[in-house]
Amino acid sequence: MKEFDFVVIGSGIAGLSFALKAAEKGSVAVVTKRGKADSNTAWAQGGVACVTSEEDSFELHIHDTLAAGAGLCHEDAVREVITGGPDRIAELVKLGMHFDRRETNGENELDLGREGGHSKRRILHFQDSTGMEIERTLLEQISCHPRIELMENHMAVDFITTGKLGYAMQNSCVGVYVLNEATGEVETLRSDINVLATGGCGKIYLYTTNPDVATGDGVAMAWRAGATISNMEFIQFHPTCLFHPEVKSFLISEAVRGEGGVLLDARGRRFMENHNPQRELAPRDIVARAIDAEMKRSGSKCVFLDITHKPADFVKSRFPLIYETCLVNGIDITKEPIPVVPAAHYQCGGVKTDLNGETSLRGLFAIGEVACTGLHGANRLASNSLLEGLVLASAAFDKSTRNRPPRVTFDLPEWRPGQVTDVDEMVVIFHNWEEVRRLMWDYVGIVRTDKRLQRAATRLRNLHTEVQEFYWNFKITTDLLELRNLVTVASLVVDCALSRKESRGLHFTLDYPARDDAKFLRDTTLRRT
Numbered sequence: 001m002k003e004f005d006f007v008v009i010g011s012g013i014a015g016l017s018f019a020l021k022a023a024e025k026g027s028v029a030v031v032t033k034r035g036k037a038d039s040n041t042a043w044a045q046g047g048v049a050c051v052t053s054e055e056d057s058f059e060l061h062i063h064d065t066l067a068a069g070a071g072l073c074h075e076d077a078v079r080e081v082i083t084g085g086p087d088r089i090a091e092l093v094k095l096g097m098h099f100d101r102r103e104t105n106g107e108n109e110l111d112l113g114r115e116g117g118h119s120k121r122r123i124l125h126f127q128d129s130t131g132m133e134i135e136r137t138l139l140e141q142i143s144c145h146p147r148i149e150l151m152e153n154h155m156a157v158d159f160i161t162t163g164k165l166g167y168a169m170q171n172s173c174v175g176v177y178v179l180n181e182a183t184g185e186v187e188t189l190r191s192d193i194n195v196l197a198t199g200g201c202g203k204i205y206l207y208t209t210n211p212d213v214a215t216g217d218g219v220a221m222a223w224r225a226g227a228t229i230s231n232m233e234f235i236q237f238h239p240t241c242l243f244h245p246e247v248k249s250f251l252i253s254e255a256v257r258g259e260g261g262v263l264l265d266a267r268g269r270r271f272m273e274n275h276n277p278q279r280e281l282a283p284r285d286i287v288a289r290a291i292d293a294e295m296k297r298s299g300s301k302c303v304f305l306d307i308t309h310k311p312a313d314f315v316k317s318r319f320p321l322i323y324e325t326c327l328v329n330g331i332d333i334t335k336e337p338i339p340v341v342p343a344a345h346y347q348c349g350g351v352k353t354d355l356n357g358e359t360s361l362r363g364l365f366a367i368g369e370v371a372c373t374g375l376h377g378a379n380r381l382a383s384n385s386l387l388e389g390l391v392l393a394s395a396a397f398d399k400s401t402r403n404r405p406p407r408v409t410f411d412l413p414e415w416r417p418g419q420v421t422d423v424d425e426m427v428v429i430f431h432n433w434e435e436v437r438r439l440m441w442d443y444v445g446i447v448r449t450d451k452r453l454q455r456a457a458t459r460l461r462n463l464h465t466e467v468q469e470f471y472w473n474f475k476i477t478t479d480l481l482e483l484r485n486l487v488t489v490a491s492l493v494v495d496c497a498l499s500r501k502e503s504r505g506l507h508f509t510l511d512y513p514a515r516d517d518a519k520f521l522r523d524t525t526l527r528r529t
């Protein structure tokens with residue numbers, strides 16, 4: 001057994017910034033299931049929404065966030081994150097983060113991007129690779145820190161709680177079991193402060209803008225440990241993922257539309273004006289549904305995003321990653337429109353927390369995409385999430401060090417592997433992976449119905465039984481653990497969606513197409529009984 005003052009699971013913006021602060025106070029383990037930079041953060045293109053210009057104000061950013069959230073944002077969370085942003089950004093810059101700047105009237109100022117739903121230009125960015133630059137900055141500090149042990153290729157399996165150990169006290173999280181992929185052994189990490197920063201669950205869908213690591217591990221672990229889960233029906237579909245047979249999950253940033261990119265149907269006609277007066281810069285749920293409707297109406301496999309009317313030099317310098325990636329795959333975006341489709345992008349619900357990232361379990365914090373703080377409500381405003389990761393990491397650090405739970409004195413049991421047999425039926429695991437992702441895409445996508453949701457629930461129940469059988473009988477592997485988490489999280493999305501008999505924000509159902517404030521102006525909450 002290894003003992004740490006803090007265990008952080010996940011190596012994106014929230015986990016790494018928490019770990020850096022925590023290392024000032026004690027020993028820290030950062031557990032990450034692949035390489036250290038494999039995170040959703042590293043894939044973030046757009047940037048960080050933050051009020052920095054004199055033409056902007058906190059009140060305007062708060063207003064835009066509340067408007068996107070369709071009545072379900074918690075205003076206290078929105079205020080906390082937005083007003084806390086500038087100080088956290090200043091810290092990041094002090095650590096060495098570069099944001100793009102430009103000369104305007106002899107002044108060197110931040111180059112602010114624009115995205116859907118924002119009434120002002122307020123997105124701080126580094127070209128179109130903001131997330132990679134954030135990872136570089138934080139990992140440079142983390143990798144050589146004497147008090148931080150970076151445990152790459154270690155996958156968290158389950159939390160160790162006093163409830164599961166049978167102690168008659170408030171259920172508390174006192175450690176975590178992690179699978180060391182190199183040895184195949186499960187190690188026991190003991191800590192009184194456990195921080196989930198595992199990102200989202202885009203991989204429950206067949207098409208996603210997320211990296212392969214986004215399998216909803218944190219929500220599934222927290223659920224099994226007994227924490228409250230909220231608002232999982234609100235899965236954000238990004239309107240513009242590259243549609244290309246050779247390229248998986250490549251985002252075409254909303255910033256392209258922010259800089260004037262227009263959406264065209266298969267016949268080259270603009271269509272967003274038929275759906276919303278804000279056209280291409282309407283909030284994401286509206287743009288994604290409009291594209292879905294357009295594709296269904298015309299039977300085409302994709303729509304097109306056109307930025308060819310902008311000077312080629314501007315496009316190449318503002319979007320170098322998108323330009324190069326498309327070019328390598330045969331599309332010169334300065335000369336031809338980009339084929340795009342909507343794809344699962346962001347989990348707006350998650351493990352329910354307060355404004356300090358504290359969950360309903362003592363000793364367990366959740367920060368970043370895995371958490372549901374109330375900031376996003378029923379639909380996240382673009383580029384608010386990196387900001388939330390920074391602000392909540394800092395708040396969770398303050399709270400966890402101010403108010404440390406007392407150390408547990410009892411021994412934690414080692415992992416018991418049970419009947420250990422190698423998984424010779426890998427084909428079943430891969431088949432089930434595909435099945436979950438396909439059924440979620442077909443039955444629990446942008447437009448839902450009760451019948452499709454029920455169908456998904458039935459299939460997921462069967463898959464759950466099958467996966468549990470594997471879990472108890474075979475030696476665990478990362479693939480099996482990820483499948484188990486995918487099935488759990490997919491079921492939570494379906495359960496939440498079935499309980500919301502209205503349409504709001506990202507949850508749109510043909511059976512209840514209107515918003516029903518009288519009954520549903522509230523969060524959905526689930527807790528394992």
Ligand code: SIN
Nearest residue numbers: 045046253254382383
């Ligand atoms: C994008 O660049 O479009 C993604 C930004 C975000 O999801 O916040």
